Amino acid sequence: MCSVCGCHDTPVFDAKPAPKVPFDNVLAGNVAPHHHHYGQGAAGVSVPGLSQARLIEVETAVLSKNDALAAGNRKVLEGLGILALNLVSSPGSGKTTLLCKTIEALQGTPLAVIEGDQQTQNDADRIRATGARALQINTGKGCHLDAEMVGRAIDALRPERQSILFIENVGNLVCPAGFDLGEYAKVAILSVTEGEDKPLKYPDMFTASKLAILTKLDLAPHCDVDLDLYEANLRRVNPRIEILRLSSKTGEGMDAWLSWLKAQG
Amino acid sequence: MHEMSLVEGIRAIVMDQAAAHGFTRVTRLRLEVGRFAGVEKPALAFAWDVAMKGSPAEEAELEILDLPGQALCFDCGVTVDIAERLAPCPLCGGGKLLPQGGDEMRIKDMEVI
Numbered sequence: 001m002c003s004v005c006g007c008h009d010t011p012v013f014d015a016k017p018a019p020k021v022p023f024d025n026v027l028a029g030n031v032a033p034h035h036h037h038y039g040q041g042a043a044g045v046s047v048p049g050l051s052q053a054r055l056i057e058v059e060t061a062v063l064s065k066n067d068a069l070a071a072g073n074r075k076v077l078e079g080l081g082i083l084a085l086n087l088v089s090s091p092g093s094g095k096t097t098l099l100c101k102t103i104e105a106l107q108g109t110p111l112a113v114i115e116g117d118q119q120t121q122n123d124a125d126r127i128r129a130t131g132a133r134a135l136q137i138n139t140g141k142g143c144h145l146d147a148e149m150v151g152r153a154i155d156a157l158r159p160e161r162q163s164i165l166f167i168e169n170v171g172n173l174v175c176p177a178g179f180d181l182g183e184y185a186k187v188a189i190l191s192v193t194e195g196e197d198k199p200l201k202y203p204d205m206f207t208a209s210k211l212a213i214l215t216k217l218d219l220a221p222h223c224d225v226d227l228d229l230y231e232a233n234l235r236r237v238n239p240r241i242e243i244l245r246l247s248s249k250t251g252e253g254m255d256a257w258l259s260w261l262k263a264q265g
Numbered sequence: 266m267h268e269m270s271l272v273e274g275i276r277a278i279v280m281d282q283a284a285a286h287g288f289t290r291v292t293r294l295r296l297e298v299g300r301f302a303g304v305e306k307p308a309l310a311f312a313w314d315v316a317m318k319g320s321p322a323e324e325a326e327l328e329i330l331d332l333p334g335q336a337l338c339f340d341c342g343v344t345v346d347i348a349e350r351l352a353p354c355p356l357c358g359g360g361k362l363l364p365q366g367g368d369e370m371r372i373k374d375m376e377v378i
Contacts, residue, residue, distance in 0.1 A: 054288075056375050059373060059374075203351065204368075239361040239363050
């Protein structure tokens with residue numbers, strides 16, 4: 001009798017013994033080995049009345065964990081009356097410079113900064129040099145901040161009630177668009193040296209943003225750029241987007257940016 | 266776009282579901298991906314093989330279901346189907362369209378044993 005499934009090699013109603021099979025034939029593969037009556041389906045077992053596989057309806061968003069954590073962050077931030085802005089752009093658009101100038105201009109307004117970069121403390125150091133509180137997140141191989149990292153940063157930073165929290169995301173126009181951090185809004189920074197078609201090449205980030213700031217405006221005359229075309233392309237991918245033109249170097253457009261911040265509060 | 270993060274998200278959901286439903290192996294997983302989700306399928310398939318090792322879905326077949334992309338046209342005010350993110354409005358030819366969905370990434374179901 002088979003020790004696995006309890007069956008007999010030959011049907012029990014057959015009184016005749018099973019024919020002897022020479023062992024050499026088994027080794028040579030000429031005779032099917034005993035199969036132990038396992039089911040032939042995917043599970044390798046057979047249970048009367050049950051199919052081999054079952055279907056589980058999941059209907060769960062792939063980023064549901066991040067979205068749930070982001071919702072938690074948003075609740076905490078809104079509960080404290082904090083205006084949280086997620087600053088997104090390609091590397092080198094002038095995010096940190098704009099932040100430093102903004103912090104200088106907002107003297108007296110409570111604020112804190114979360115800095116995201118693959119490596120180094122450089123940006124947090126630049127922010128701290130203005131006197132503002134900053135926390136650096138290094139993502140290592142990661143291409144974006146996620147809600148868990150920001151949640152931990154908020155716990156560590158403990159931003160004040162009624163303050164502004166700037167979250168400077170990793171310089172990347174692709175991935176950060178998909179990861180909600182719990183912010184009030186994304187602000188896209190686009191320097192005028194990057195090319196008028198940047199919004200068309202990387203539409204997701206500009207579609208997800210409430211405001212776009214065209215930075216390095218002082219360089220525009222030297223670069224042969226068409227600022228109206230920048231704006232037209234931004235509105236093509238996001239007809240609702242608000243747009244500001246600004247130069248952190250000369251201060252042009254800074255007042256409009258500060259007014260925008262005030263209007264969000 | 267961050268396909269490894271997406272697949273890690275799927276793995277976490279598979280583990281949660283395995284604990285909840287008591288299965289040991291996923292044979293097939295159907296993933297709905299919107300047209301504007303920015304998911305690179307070959308990159309997703311590559312990340313899948315790496316990230317699912319040691320999980321119940323290690324040998325699962327990944328099936329991707331494409332969801333259509335819709336956008337609101339700011340010129341004619343109609344929500345239309347568009348094939349590409351930057352395609353003009355098929356009704357009025359307008360070029361200012363705001364996507365309405367189409368960026369979904371959702372596990373629809375899993376076949377498990």
